[in-house]
Amino acid sequence: MSSMKQSGRVSLLALGSLVCVVIIVGLLFFSRESPSAAGTRFMIALQDHDVDTLTKMSKMDKTSEADIRKQWDFAVNTAEKYYQFAFKIEGSAQSSESTASVKVRMIHDSDHPGSYDELTELPMIKDNGEWKVDVRGLSREFYNCLPR
DSSP: OTTSOOTTOOOHHHHHHHHHHHHHHHHHHHOOOOHHHHHHHHHHHHHHTOHHHHHHTEEOTTOOHHHHHHHHHHIIIIITTTOOEEEEEEEEEEOSSSEEEEEEEEEETTTSTTOEEEEEEEEEEEETTEEEEEGGGSOTTTOTTOOO
16 A cells, blocks of 8 residues: 555655754854944933843943943933934944944934934943943943043
8 A cells, every 4th residue: 555654664754844944943042242232222221221231241341330330321321311312233343253333323413403414433342252342442432421
């Protein structure tokens, strides 16, 4: 009878599908966040005054996490509490395995008629496998009250 399946045989289609699923899961599991994605998360945190995310995503050598948190809290919740801006990520360039820059078009004072846009870059550093912003590499023109 031709309709009976032979035991012990595996369909090539089923085997190929299984291999594809394993590869996709592996890529998703082992893939890391891109500099652009990390830059976007940082900018959203800056807009939202999210001190926890800003602290986690800031790279400032020789500065404790508590001090970084205190400085970001002052910057976004006191000094620049009402500052509004909009942004668009325009790409990134990775210069080495551990350094990159993210191009950001910022619209400063986006809630005022005299708002203007400016192209700037976020300097990124990979720290323990995660992209962080080198805050000390940012200009005061980027954001007036940056942690130092």
